[in-house]
Amino acid sequence: MIAKPLLQKLAKKHGSPLFVIDHDELRKNYRQFRKYLPRVQVYFAVKANSDPAIVRTLFKEGSSFDVASMPEFMIVHENIKNLPAKQRQDWIWDKIIYANPTKPVETLEELNQYKPLVTFDNFEEINKIKRHAPNAGLVLRLQVPNTGAMVELSSKFGAAPGEAVDMILAADKAGLVVEGISFHVGSQTTNFQNYVQALSLTAGIFKEAQDRGYTKMNLVDIGGGFPAPYDATVRPFRELAKVINTEVERLFPKNIQILAEPGRFLVASAGYAVSKVIGKAVRGGKKCYYINDGVYHTYSGVIFDHCKYPIKAFKKGPTEICSVFGPTCDALDVVSMAENLPDLERDDFVYSENIGAYSHASATYFNGFPPATVVHVNQ
Numbered sequence: 001m002i003a004k005p006l007l008q009k010l011a012k013k014h015g016s017p018l019f020v021i022d023h024d025e026l027r028k029n030y031r032q033f034r035k036y037l038p039r040v041q042v043y044f045a046v047k048a049n050s051d052p053a054i055v056r057t058l059f060k061e062g063s064s065f066d067v068a069s070m071p072e073f074m075i076v077h078e079n080i081k082n083l084p085a086k087q088r089q090d091w092i093w094d095k096i097i098y099a100n101p102t103k104p105v106e107t108l109e110e111l112n113q114y115k116p117l118v119t120f121d122n123f124e125e126i127n128k129i130k131r132h133a134p135n136a137g138l139v140l141r142l143q144v145p146n147t148g149a150m151v152e153l154s155s156k157f158g159a160a161p162g163e164a165v166d167m168i169l170a171a172d173k174a175g176l177v178v179e180g181i182s183f184h185v186g187s188q189t190t191n192f193q194n195y196v197q198a199l200s201l202t203a204g205i206f207k208e209a210q211d212r213g214y215t216k217m218n219l220v221d222i223g224g225g226f227p228a229p230y231d232a233t234v235r236p237f238r239e240l241a242k243v244i245n246t247e248v249e250r251l252f253p254k255n256i257q258i259l260a261e262p263g264r265f266l267v268a269s270a271g272y273a274v275s276k277v278i279g280k281a282v283r284g285g286k287k288c289y290y291i292n293d294g295v296y297h298t299y300s301g302v303i304f305d306h307c308k309y310p311i312k313a314f315k316k317g318p319t320e321i322c323s324v325f326g327p328t329c330d331a332l333d334v335v336s337m338a339e340n341l342p343d344l345e346r347d348d349f350v351y352s353e354n355i356g357a358y359s360h361a362s363a364t365y366f367n368g369f370p371p372a373t374v375v376h377v378n379q
């Protein structure tokens, strides 16, 4: 947790908009995950925040990685390039999963030399992998309920449970090896039953595959979705971990490797945004503040991640409901229509906490405004 005076000091020193990443918090989140889910290997979902310094810190903690594009793969690869070739190859096989079920042919061709594990969820992808990345190991992405998740993924990804074993057998027939099954219960899942149902569906597919003669699966990837503590309604992680542990122990023997791809859980609480008021107006009797960060930049999660980030002032004083707008000329650039803020002046700083995931990662240069400057603390 970064104290308010330090945030202000950093903004004075480096200017704004500023995006601050606290590496102590990254380590704390990683260790908490490992403590409560000791059987589960962490594959950090790089997409949540692909800053190389985050990858380095989690790498040192012992994390593995989930990547979704060739550039993300190379960010992780950069950390291991000094390992001897054989060790590097083992590391890639064991510690990176390319978890984007649909991959461009060019990517498969480039990936093939690294012999990675990749996910798939349709027959067309099997043909592509066979032709362009025959060295890859496969993991079937299963469609599972995403009920109540903040970000729904099941309409875009996942083989229907009824088709899953047919797909596994088709991959086998094509000479590929399916190592296991993955799923994603939806991002920021506060409905723990999603994990229970997904694990039960996965166990069913394991059994059916075995009954139909396929016995090579040895891993279950329980995906992401672990909720960040955005507010008091999010129940403690240890409660979710207890539910998952019980189901995993009940359904999967010890020789089945369990992995997970947490993104948000590891990085959300490690990120802070600091911006400043660049203008103010009164519209319909309501105060409107214009700040130098917005939804095309660090607050991109307002649009893409369906997430809200309360705006807080460093200044004290009586508050009223205000609007907060970003700096671009697009009317979509609305950070919030209802923030409780004291009377602010031009150049006053404001900040948001818990903004480390899916924020700076999807910032653009729209209107010529560059993404916020990044500062790392406790690295």
Ligand SMILES: Cc1ncc(COP(=O)(O)O)c(C=O)c1O
Pocket: 045, 047, 048, 066, 099, 100, 153, 184, 186, 187, 188, 223, 224, 225, 226, 261, 262, 263, 264, 265
């Ligand atoms: C395949 C996959 N794995 C992991 C994640 C990370 O999810 P979360 O940030 O909810 O943990 C995502 C997010 O979209 C994903 O698509």
